[in-house]
Amino acid sequence: MRVPIFPLNSVVLPGGRVPLQLFEPRYIDMLTRCLKDDQGFVITLLRDGTEAGRVVSFYEIGTYVRIIDFEQLDNGLLGITVEGDTKVSITDSWQQADGLNMGEVVLLPVEASGDVPAVFHELPSVLRALFRHPVIHELGMSVDYDDARDVGWRLTELLPLDKQDKQQLMEMQDPLARLSRLQMLLEALGEG
Structure with missing residues (x-):
C-alpha cells in the first residue's frame, strides 16, 4: 500500500483518536487527496527533526x-480528527517535491485480544482516571477496560512517557508484555 506519512511527536494506535491542526500546503x-480517494495515511513517531x-x-x-x-478552526487552521486503524511497517519511504513524505507500507498482524490479568488490576483504573480528563473525554474514544490490548494501547498513547518508550510499547505485538512494561514504567513515574 502506498500512502502519505505524517511524522508526529506522539503515537496513535488502533482505536485511538488524535486531533490535528493542518496549515502547511503539503x-x-x-x-x-485522502478525502477524495477515501484513503487514510500513516502517523509515525518522529525520530529526529x-x-x-x-x-x-x-x-x-x-x-x-x-x-x-474535519472543521475550520477559530484560528483559521483546518482541524481534523483521525482514528487509528491498523499498525503498519513502513518498508520504503521518500519525500515528494512539495515535502510530503510518502511510503510503501505493510499491514502488521492484528494483536490478540484477551482479559486483563489480575496482576495488572491497577492499569484499567489508571486509564479510567485519564478518560475523565475533559480533553480525552471530548475525543469520544471507546475503550474496553477488560481487554488487555485496549488498555495497553490507550495507556501507551495517553501516559506522559518518553517518546522512545511509547515507540517500544507500540511496536510490541503481545498485549500482556505491553501491560507488564507499562506497569514498570508507571512504578518508575510514581517513584520519580
Missing part, C-alpha cells in the same frame, strides 16, 4: 489512520 493537499520540518527521520512502525472529522 498536508492540506494530502487531506484533500520537527513536525513542521522538511528534514526529518521517523520510525518504521506506525499506524494507518482514517479521517473521521
